Amino acid sequence: MPEDLNWAIGGEAGDGIDSTGKIFAQALSRAGRHVFTSKDFASRIRGGYTAYKVRTSVDRVESVVDRLDILIALTERTIHENEDELHEGSVIIYDGERSTMQDVEVPGDATALEVPLKRLAEDAGGAIMLNVVALGAACEVTGFPIENLDESLEKRFGDKGEAIVENNKEAARKGQHYVQEEYGEFDYDMETTDEDYVLLNGDEAIGMGAIAAGCRFYAGYPITPATDVMEYMTGRVDQFGGKVVQAEDELSAINMALGAARAGARAMTATSGPGIDLMTETFGLVATSETPLVICDVMRSGPSTGMPTKQEQGDLNMTLYGGHGEIPRFVVAPTTVSECFWKTVEAFNLAEKYQTPVFLVSDLAMAVTEQTFSPETFDMDEVEIDRGKVVDENDIDAWLDEKGRFQAHFAAADGISPRAFPGTTDGAHMTTGLEHDELGRRTEDTDVRIEQVDKRQRKVETAREQEDFDYREFGDPDADTLVISWGSNEGALREGLTLLEEDGYDVRFLSVPYIFPRPDLSEEIEAAEDVIVVECNATGQFADVIEHDVLERVQRINKYNGVRFKADELATEIKQTLDTPAEATQ
Amino acid sequence: MSSDVRFTDFKSDKQPTWCPGCGDFGTMNGMMKALAETGNDPDNTFIVAGIGCSGKIGTYMHSYALHGVHGRALPVGIGVKMANPDLEVMVSGGDGDGYSIGAGHFIHAVRRNVDMSYVVMDNRIYGLTKGQASPTSREDFETSTSPDGPNQPPVNPKALALASGATFIAQSFSSNAQRHAEIVQQAVEHDGFGFVNVYSPCVTFNDVDTYDYFRDAIVDLDETDHDPSDRDQAKDKILESEKEYMGVLYQDEDSVPFEEREGVEGSMAEIPDGAPEGAMDLVREFY
Numbered sequence: 001m002p003e004d005l006n007w008a009i010g011g012e013a014g015d016g017i018d019s020t021g022k023i024f025a026q027a028l029s030r031a032g033r034h035v036f037t038s039k040d041f042a043s044r045i046r047g048g049y050t051a052y053k054v055r056t057s058v059d060r061v062e063s064v065v066d067r068l069d070i071l072i073a074l075t076e077r078t079i080h081e082n083e084d085e086l087h088e089g090s091v092i093i094y095d096g097e098r099s100t101m102q103d104v105e106v107p108g109d110a111t112a113l114e115v116p117l118k119r120l121a122e123d124a125g126g127a128i129m130l131n132v133v134a135l136g137a138a139c140e141v142t143g144f145p146i147e148n149l150d151e152s153l154e155k156r157f158g159d160k161g162e163a164i165v166e167n168n169k170e171a172a173r174k175g176q177h178y179v180q181e182e183y184g185e186f187d188y189d190m191e192t193t194d195e196d197y198v199l200l201n202g203d204e205a206i207g208m209g210a211i212a213a214g215c216r217f218y219a220g221y222p223i224t225p226a227t228d229v230m231e232y233m234t235g236r237v238d239q240f241g242g243k244v245v246q247a248e249d250e251l252s253a254i255n256m257a258l259g260a261a262r263a264g265a266r267a268m269t270a271t272s273g274p275g276i277d278l279m280t281e282t283f284g285l286v287a288t289s290e291t292p293l294v295i296c297d298v299m300r301s302g303p304s305t306g307m308p309t310k311q312e313q314g315d316l317n318m319t320l321y322g323g324h325g326e327i328p329r330f331v332v333a334p335t336t337v338s339e340c341f342w343k344t345v346e347a348f349n350l351a352e353k354y355q356t357p358v359f360l361v362s363d364l365a366m367a368v369t370e371q372t373f374s375p376e377t378f379d380m381d382e383v384e385i386d387r388g389k390v391v392d393e394n395d396i397d398a399w400l401d402e403k404g405r406f407q408a409h410f411a412a413a414d415g416i417s418p419r420a421f422p423g424t425t426d427g428a429h430m431t432t433g434l435e436h437d438e439l440g441r442r443t444e445d446t447d448v449r450i451e452q453v454d455k456r457q458r459k460v461e462t463a464r465e466q467e468d469f470d471y472r473e474f475g476d477p478d479a480d481t482l483v484i485s486w487g488s489n490e491g492a493l494r495e496g497l498t499l500l501e502e503d504g505y506d507v508r509f510l511s512v513p514y515i516f517p518r519p520d521l522s523e524e525i526e527a528a529e530d531v532i533v534v535e536c537n538a539t540g541q542f543a544d545v546i547e548h549d550v551l552e553r554v555q556r557i558n559k560y561n562g563v564r565f566k567a568d569e570l571a572t573e574i575k576q577t578l579d580t581p582a583e584a585t586q
Numbered sequence: 587m588s589s590d591v592r593f594t595d596f597k598s599d600k601q602p603t604w605c606p607g608c609g610d611f612g613t614m615n616g617m618m619k620a621l622a623e624t625g626n627d628p629d630n631t632f633i634v635a636g637i638g639c640s641g642k643i644g645t646y647m648h649s650y651a652l653h654g655v656h657g658r659a660l661p662v663g664i665g666v667k668m669a670n671p672d673l674e675v676m677v678s679g680g681d682g683d684g685y686s687i688g689a690g691h692f693i694h695a696v697r698r699n700v701d702m703s704y705v706v707m708d709n710r711i712y713g714l715t716k717g718q719a720s721p722t723s724r725e726d727f728e729t730s731t732s733p734d735g736p737n738q739p740p741v742n743p744k745a746l747a748l749a750s751g752a753t754f755i756a757q758s759f760s761s762n763a764q765r766h767a768e769i770v771q772q773a774v775e776h777d778g779f780g781f782v783n784v785y786s787p788c789v790t791f792n793d794v795d796t797y798d799y800f801r802d803a804i805v806d807l808d809e810t811d812h813d814p815s816d817r818d819q820a821k822d823k824i825l826e827s828e829k830e831y832m833g834v835l836y837q838d839e840d841s842v843p844f845e846e847r848e849g850v851e852g853s854m855a856e857i858p859d860g861a862p863e864g865a866m867d868l869v870r871e872f873y
Contacts, residue, residue: 030873198872208868214857217669219661240862243668243850248694252661255654259634259665262652263673264855267665285655378869380861387857403599421855422650422666422673428628430598430644432653441600442645442653 004057005142005190006067009134010081011074014046019156020072020131021052022370024138025199027152028056029372031145032193036061036491037201037370040081043224043308049077058191061371062336062491070141072134076104086110091186093137095130113137113183120174125167132168136175144190146176198375202340202366202488203270205378206296207232209344210268212383215294216242217260217267219253221275224308225367226298229270250278254295258282261291262431264421266348270296270360273315274305280322283357285433287327287456290409290417292351292388294344296360298367311365313487316541319359320516326453326560328460330354331515333361335472335490337371341378343513350467353388354416354459361515363536366488391418393425400426407438411451415458435562446561453560460517469514471521479506482528484521486512486542489534515542522550555580593622596631598648604639605713609786609797612760613707614643616784617676620770621649626674633676634663636688638714640680640707640786657688660695660704667700670853671845674774675702682712685721685741692743696750696779701843703773703780706743707760709788710795717791727794743783744824744835748817753778753841755820756834759800760786765808765832772834778841785830800830807833815839 009021018039025035036055042048053068055061068085071078073094079086086092088109094101096114106112115137117130124133132153139146153168200208207229210218218237220230234244242265247253253269260267271279276297286293299315301307319331330350334343340362351358391399399407399418408429410417417438420427430440435452437443463469472490475483475497485493490511500507508528512518525531525546533543557573559565596618604610621631631649635641637656644651650673654662663677684692684706695704711729712718719729719736722743726735747755754776758769766784773780785800812833813819820836823829 196873198869200872204872211868212861212865214862216854216857217665219665236868238849239864241851242854243845243848245664245668247661248690251658252691252694255658255661256665256668258654259652259662259667260669260854261665262650262662263632263666263669264853265669266854266857267669281655282658289652375866375869375873380865380869383861383865385857385859421853422632422670423630423853425629428631428649428651430651430653432644433655434653441598442642 004055004059004061005069005188006053006055006065007070007138008051008053008068008082009072009074009131010040010049010051010078012047013042013044013050015074016131017050017052017074020135021054023132023149023152023156024135025054025370026155027144027148028054029197029199030151031148032195032197033058033190033372034060034197035199035370035372036063038064039368041309049075049081051078051081058193063495064492070138072138074131076101079104079107083107091141093134093141113141113179115175115178117175120178121171124171124174129168129171132171133175136172137179139172140176140179141186142188142190143186145192146172148192196375197372198378199370199372200337201228201368201370202334202337202362203228203298204232205337205340206270206344206360206362207236208378209341210294210348211237211240211242212341212380213266213345213348214385215266215268215348216240217257217265218242218244218269219247219256219260219267220244220269220271221247221250221253223272223275225300225364226270226272226275226296228367229296229298250275251281254279254282257293258286258291261293262289262422266292266352268294268296270298272298272300273302273318276315276318276322280318283323283329284325284327286357287329288433288435289431290355290456292355294347294351294358294360296362299361299363309364311363311536313363313536314541315361316515316537319361320545328354328356328456329516330356330358330463331361332358333487333513333515334366335487335511335513337366337369338373338377339513340366345383349384349386350463353386354463355388355419356459361487363488365536369488389416389418391420391424391427396420396424396426401439405429405439408440409436409438409452409455411438411455414462415455416462444562446563450561464517469517469519471513471519472511474509474511476506476508479508480529481505481507482524482531483507483509483534484512484531484542484546485509485534486515487535489536493534515545518545520549521546525550591622591625591627593618596621596628596647596649598646600645602646603642605790607789608639609709609760609788610639610643610707612763612766613705613784613786614646616758616760616763616766616770617643617678617705618647619767620774621674621676623767623771624674624774630672631674631676632663632666633678634659634666635677636679636683638680638683638712640678640683643678657683657686658691659683660688660691663702664695664698664700667702668845668850670855671701671850672853676705676774677702678705678707681706681708681710681720681722685743689721689741689746693746693750696747696752696781698844699751699753699778699841700845701778703770703776703782705770705773705782705784707786708743708783709786709792710740711788711792713788713791724794742824742827747781748821748824748836752781752836753838754780754834755824755836756780756782757831758782758784759804759832760784761797761801762832765806769833776837776841778838778843803830804832805829807831807835
């Protein structure tokens, strides 16, 4: 009997696979067991193979494995799809009375439990409860206390009335008793604990983090796998005086969020790759108008519409470099579901402190993975809010020019200008995506252009000084092998390290949540013999930026005042560069 | 909000770079007059503009303002108003901005009915890119990119608005200063999305839809027996493609703005120093 149990329910989309899996996952979580869930699903509403998988243990679980111990198969295909993960101790529960399941062949030495799910569900009050019959059967197989399942059923069906809840409890017991009577004792004994865990996925953690951080306006357009962020915030943010608006497209969504942010609200939009493409137009406006905005990209498989329901970390370059021209930005990528919460809080603070776009980059694997946490993991007392340089009626005078005009783009030494929310007396000012002066008025003056570009870029330097763009370290700090990763791979890598250790491999693992600005890994890389960068994409986008970081520096001549290079000017610049020590230009 | 606001308070010290004689001067003056007349001041007003000649308006006016990207001014305005309903939000753009690249946003802004005004400077041409066909250009209007005319009928923005469930549709003419200011004022005072299409002639590139043309063609609805509360009458006038009207074509007096229906109360700018009270309930939901 394995220490951790891997369980799955599979069938066709529309069979209630998700909600059934969630009921079981919640029951486990309420019984004080850790849970890590994953989903196999196709891009369709009904039909096609879909599965909800649960890995559970009394210890924390951080990843999925290639092993299934119990499989509820609502279709024959479910068995074939999971054949590789079944082993001789696996138990398969299916309804042998259904016409489509009568000739099922159970692979290998797996144990087949034919349970008349539909018939027993009808006896309990309706065929629709056949999945719950299967859950009851699974409880019997695993020795899991069915009372915990009852609580989960109450949570799921409570608002549909007591009769429905009771029928479901009865359905579960019919499944349980059937297995007891027909198949007898099983070798499992699911340990429970007194711990109370919460169970949530990455998208929910982002939404919760946003509300905790004071986000009050969210505009978005539905897209897999980012929609859960929007669905989470809908209704909930209203309780705190906020609103979610479903825009007509992503162009509108990011512009609405931008408008709300200009009006002083903490605002966010979330989308996935194709939506990020559409939003790209506005990145530069957000940056040059110096509007704080959190733009969340929950990545999926691209390019184009790609594989909308599959995992990929392919948009890194898009968030790092997307948009014409050059703009300061932050790119933050949470590495775990709980980090989705905390990095969202941080994203809002970074956005307002530095008045820039902040890209919060998550991925499908994190978005659809539900994981258990102690509630104090999300201790709301730890949430800190930093709104940056906001000025009001009392201190605005310090930021007015000699004619009494508010200098919204004042070229401060740290690159950060004062911010006056609309409605602030004497704060009226223009802001624009055109290059502008300190008052926000359009300009093509070459000196002002340079001043404003430098001012905006200085924010990044200030942030590097003030913030802690660090990594998380696991494994052996002295190991010769260095593995670096970003995003949702952390859990799988941490467990992978344990397996490597058992085989005698020592590995140092750095999980990096900051893409830009990012920690300088040069020393760590130089100290290692082998450096491996792990990411879910084909070309190694993060590996590219890390390689770039450790390359020898070239000296640079740059010009960005809006005028082309001239020959005599270049000759002078090159002479000056040659006379300057290389390290001074780094 | 001070009571002695004059329309010149909405004027910035930046001199417009519009061509001498451009219709946009009159359009802007009317907007400033309307804002002052309705008791607003620059510190509680937010102007959003798109790109093109019309988009420059935020620079020439004095208020809180954002000059955005082409066609997206309306979503920005919606975001501003949703986040702070106490602000007076006015969006301005051109016919290309509003009816071409921003056409999708236009119909959705109309049906969303957020309480703001939208003033479109319609000169039936692309001016700042030096004279190409716009969505409201006539079918046979010859330009550098349409030497034989666009060969497609012009967009009828008032019809688009009506079909999208507009609660206020008006048309104005920038050269008729008094009427134009009154019409924009009615749009500002309307509880909902106040849409005004303003004939704002381009003296440099459009030699068809000129001041003279509009002066001759335009009919003031105030001098007819038009009843703006009658949607059928409005529909008939809007679909008369050969006629140019000035005045309020349609107004739903029972209009309730989107943000009010959505229960938005006051500014979203104020947030607590830490997580809001009761935030742990958000966590407990996941038990």
